[in-house]
Amino acid sequence: MMFIDFAIDPLDRVLSPLWRSGRQVDLASVSEMDLRYEYFWSRVRLVADETDLTAGWGKVPLLDFAATLATMADSLTRSGVGVMDLTESAATLTFVRRGDLVDVHDAQRRSVATCGTAELLAAVKAFVDKVMTTLSEDHPEIALNKFFRDLGTVFISEC
Numbered sequence: 001m002m003f004i005d006f007a008i009d010p011l012d013r014v015l016s017p018l019w020r021s022g023r024q025v026d027l028a029s030v031s032e033m034d035l036r037y038e039y040f041w042s043r044v045r046l047v048a049d050e051t052d053l054t055a056g057w058g059k060v061p062l063l064d065f066a067a068t069l070a071t072m073a074d075s076l077t078r079s080g081v082g083v084m085d086l087t088e089s090a091a092t093l094t095f096v097r098r099g100d101l102v103d104v105h106d107a108q109r110r111s112v113a114t115c116g117t118a119e120l121l122a123a124v125k126a127f128v129d130k131v132m133t134t135l136s137e138d139h140p141e142i143a144l145n146k147f148f149r150d151l152g153t154v155f156i157s158e159c
Helices: 009-014 030-039 063-081 117-138 140-144 145-152
Strands: 003-006 041-048 058-059 081-084 089-098 101-106 110-118
Touching: 003 030, 003 063, 003 117, 030 063, 030 145, 041 063, 041 110, 058 063, 063 081, 063 089, 063 117, 063 145, 110 117, 117 140, 117 145, 140 145
Parallel strands: none
Antiparallel strands: 003 041, 041 058, 081 089, 089 101, 101 110
16 A cells, blocks of 8 residues: 655645735746745655654655655666665655565564555656645746756656
8 A cells, every 4th residue: 555645734724925815926937946845844754654754743845745756756666776865854765666566674663564566656756746736826926947857857757
């Protein structure tokens, strides 16, 4: 089983000016670094083999998580290994393809969870699509941002 999702807490929408309409930031032209790390923090969940690999992470920058996840899936597809190194949570997840399965090594917990390769890639694609759809609906100008547009084109295919 593989489950990847995010939740925008109601308090996030109240406290963060970017979750509200009328914000002062031009999301169409903001830099990749700012878009990845400064805006849209959220709680994420990544569950593999009934193990919540994100337990204790707290909030993470949503677009950085989506980009890191997509890059990991692309690397896994191409080379059989993908790494997610999330500095804001001190977590490192290493994904290693083993035929139709993927072992997910959690360096922090020193544990390994397993899921299907196709299931993982489908979950990554669904997560990235949901992030892009949610943010585009709330902030249509973000679709003009180069980093945001490119995030939707990261190559993710069946292994």
